[in-house]
Every structure is written in structure tokens, then in C-alpha cells.
Amino acid sequence: MLLGTTKDALKEPPGKEMTKRLRIVAIDGPAGAGKSTIAKALAVSLNIPYLDTGAMYRMVTYAALRDGIDLNNESVVADVAKSMNVVMSSDRFIVDDVDVTDIIRGPQVTEAVSTVAALSAVRSELRASQRSWVENAGGGVVEGRDIGTVVFPDATLKVFLTASPAVRAQRRVAQSGGDVVVIEEQIRQRDHLDSTRADSPLRESNDSLFIDTTELSIDAVVKQITSSVESIESNNNE
Numbered sequence: 357m358l359l360g361t362t363k364d365a366l367k368e369p370p371g372k373e374m375t376k377r378l379r380i381v382a383i384d385g386p387a388g389a390g391k392s393t394i395a396k397a398l399a400v401s402l403n404i405p406y407l408d409t410g411a412m413y414r415m416v417t418y419a420a421l422r423d424g425i426d427l428n429n430e431s432v433v434a435d436v437a438k439s440m441n442v443v444m445s446s447d448r449f450i451v452d453d454v455d456v457t458d459i460i461r462g463p464q465v466t467e468a469v470s471t472v473a474a475l476s477a478v479r480s481e482l483r484a485s486q487r488s489w490v491e492n493a494g495g496g497v498v499e500g501r502d503i504g505t506v507v508f509p510d511a512t513l514k515v516f517l518t519a520s521p522a523v524r525a526q527r528r529v530a531q532s533g534g535d536v537v538v539i540e541e542q543i544r545q546r547d548h549l550d551s552t553r554a555d556s557p558l559r560e561s562n563d564s565l566f567i568d569t570t571e572l573s574i575d576a577v578v579k580q581i582t583s584s585v586e587s588i589e590s591n592n593n594e
């Protein structure tokens with residue numbers, strides 16, 4: 357993935373040296389757990405950039421559908437991932453000069469994205485882009501499914517956010533409309549695909565901060581994570 361002007365991909369996890377220097381917060385968890393809302397607010401609170409890695413998988417899915425490619429053809433989909441030009445800000449996504457911000461959240465891409473996210477060759481390409489993005493940005497709040505387990509295992513703090521499937525479905529409906537029963541079933545299916553795939557499945561790492569957001573306000577979660585980051589950093593500096 358040609359991200360802005362950068363292509364100096366780090367193929368391996370950056371290791372303790374880089375993560376020690378940079379403030380990196382990994383936020384993982386299933387769809388609808390509140391990751392994006394919390395990660396964006398956290399990035400403001402910690403004064404570091406925000407990276408939505410789910411949007412990267414969605415952009416590859418968009419480009420593969422656009423090109424009429426069979427989504428199970430791993431090497432061809434990976435070639436698309438490698439050659440596409442992407443420009444990302446915190447709220448706009450541009451692929452090959454087209455603003456795809458809305459289309460990547462639409463039903464076509466949402467239905468197909470778990471298939472693309474299960475392809476190892478695509479994951480390896482995107483992991484490298486995610487690492488070089490964070491290195492170039494000087495740190496970040498990075499949101500996804502495998503950020504604390506695989507992409508940044510030495511992040512300053514790893515957080516696993518979850519909430520009950522019913523509450524997650526209600527949040528999605530409040531955000532984008534739809535039938536709550538249908539959306540809950542789709543969420544369960546996507547959770548199943550994301551957590552049972554062979555390459556970097558969604559799972560909690562044993563050293564992450566686990567937060568169930570079912571009954572918590574966004575503000576309370578952001579404050580809890582911010583103070584955890586600050587206390588880790590002050591312990592590291594002692």
C-alpha cells in the first residue's frame with residue numbers, strides 16, 4: 357500500500373527500541389465495542405495521531421471489488437493492496453484519487469471485508485504499512501484486531517475493548533441505521549470469522565487492559581486509558 361509518500365515498510369515488529377521511544381496505544385476488540393470513538397478521543401487526549409487499521413482492510417476490499425477480482429485469489433488481492441495509492445487523515449480516506457470515506461462503510465464492503473482480512477499476503481502488506489505509518493507519525497493510537505498481539509506487541513499500552521453483542525448492535529444502528537436483529541447477527545458472524553481465521557485472529561493478549569464498555573461512558577473509558585498510559589510512562593522514566 358503506497359501510503360501518502362511513504363513506502364519504507366518495516367516488515368518485522370518494531371521491537372522494544374522503537375516502541376520505547378514512541379507513545380503507541382494498541383486498541384483491539386470486536387466490531388461495535390466503541391473502538392473508533394474511544395481511539396479518536398484518546399488520540400486527542402494523548403496528543404498523538406490516530407490510525408484506523410480496519411479502514412485499511414476496507415480500502416483493499418473496495419479496490420478489489422472495484423477491479424472485479426475474486427476475493428479468494430490471495431496473490432491478486434495482495435497485488436492490489438501493494439499497488440494502491442492511499443491517503444488517510446483522521447476522517448477521510450482516498451484511494452487512487454477517489455474519496456472512499458462513505459463507500460468503505462457501505463454494505464458491499466462490510467460484507468466482503470472479513471474474507472479479505474483473512475488473506476495472509478494482504479495482512480503482511482498492511483502490517484508493514486501500519487508500522488511505517490506509526491514510525492513516520494512518531495507514535496499513535498492504533499485501532500484494529502491484531503495490533504497488540506501482532507503489529508505492536510511492545511506498545512506502551514495494549515487495550516482490549518468489548519461489549520455485549522446486543523449493545524454493539526444497538527450502537528451500530530444508532531450510528532448508521534438498520535434492523536437491530538439483522539445487525540446483531542451480522543456482528544456475530546463477523547466476530548466468528550475474525551476470531552477463527554488462521555492468521556492473527558482477534559484475541560485478547562494476556563498483558564492487555566481489558567475493558568467491557570457495555571455500561572461505561574466514552575469519557576470514563578478515555579480517562580481510564582489516559583491515566584494508565586501516563587502511569588506506565590512515569591514508571592518507565594523512574
Ligand code: DC
Nearest residue numbers: 409410411413469470473500501502
Ligand atoms: O474495524 P472494522 O469493522 O472497520 O474492520 C473491518 C474488518 O477488518 C473486520 O472484519 C476486521 C478486519 N480487521 C482485521 O482483521 N485486522 C485489523 N487490524 C483491523 C481490522
